[in-house]
Amino acid sequence: MSRYVLLFSGWLLLGAGFVSAQASLMGGVSYSTVRSQYLVGKKQGAVCWQAGFAFLYRFDSTARFGLKGEFIIEKKGYRQIIDKRYDFGFDYMSLPVLLNFTPNENYSLSGGLSFGRLFGTSVRQGLDTYRLYELGFVVEVNLFEKNRFGIYTRMNQDLTPMIHYYSLDELGNITGTIRDLKITDVVLGLRIRIPQ
């Protein structure tokens, strides 16, 4: 299913590129944290980043509502503090598909789903450990929407767990499956509108 989702998102981006969509480059710094029921020790966030481009297609005459498709490379991660600090980093290629509402020329709101594919980790054999595909929820505020340069802030929330892992008891019996680890990251970034 994930393959078809990515294909659909790619089609959406491509389609938007052929109509009068507004293209822009985007990039920013994020603070990434993890929600977990099972992680041992203290959890800490990590400073990460994202970069990519977006197409915004307005489909009404008032130009208030639109559909935005994005292609983003982003780094997410977190830290665990137990006997020492353990850092975990994850590299994703993400395709957010967002509904956009622009009440006035000063700001706009976007929200929707993000489909991500893990392509790198900071741990050995991480692509065998962590689930390759993720689904997330995105909400975003864009400032100075009509200007060439704008600012955006967004929150990404993972909806799907990153691990399906064995749960062991003290003797080593497998007692079940742990479905856990969801990353939340908050981004502050710059958007550069590409002139049409």
Next chain:
Amino acid sequence: MKSLRTQTLLLILLLTAGCEPDYIPDPVDPRLPEFTEEGNNEAGAFINDDVWRSVESLHGDATQNLLTVFYTDADAIDLKFEGGSRVFDAIIFHLSGLGIQNEMDLLPLQGRKIVLGNDGNTGVCFSTYCDPDDPACRVTPGTGQLFFKTVKFDKKYAEVVIAGTFGFTFEDASGNPGKVTFGRFDYRINQIGTIP
């Protein structure tokens, strides 16, 4: 556009480049290695709440065997997991009556849980620098289990992969109770007595 594609590829390469660490951390408790079933030659456990992990070399730069499997009498073998914690170095399982004459005879152990403390099967841990025949070092095995979750023949490398979990109790030379918990192992064997 070509320049942008090249830059994107370079960015992806940069993100994924770099040396891979040797250790695969457990995604929930990174003090221990992840429980894998691929012949990664790693093992770990808690011994009295201290972390015990398999090691690659014991003395200077010489590479020692991580796992030694050797015959102790006509129908018994010892599995010795070399490793280290604050107090203990190796974990040894003595297994009797399994009819193991060579490494291929390990294959029927697939999915089998061996109860320790019964029928001559035991698990102990001791310090390499302490003579197990010395009464001052003698560790008394207790009860527990050794679970061979995966035992498979890797045709590509002509090696047997054994992976599983373990946990058991023991009594140290001073009579203090001890326990080994959340143990996991994942080794390759090309012949009884040595590993690759």
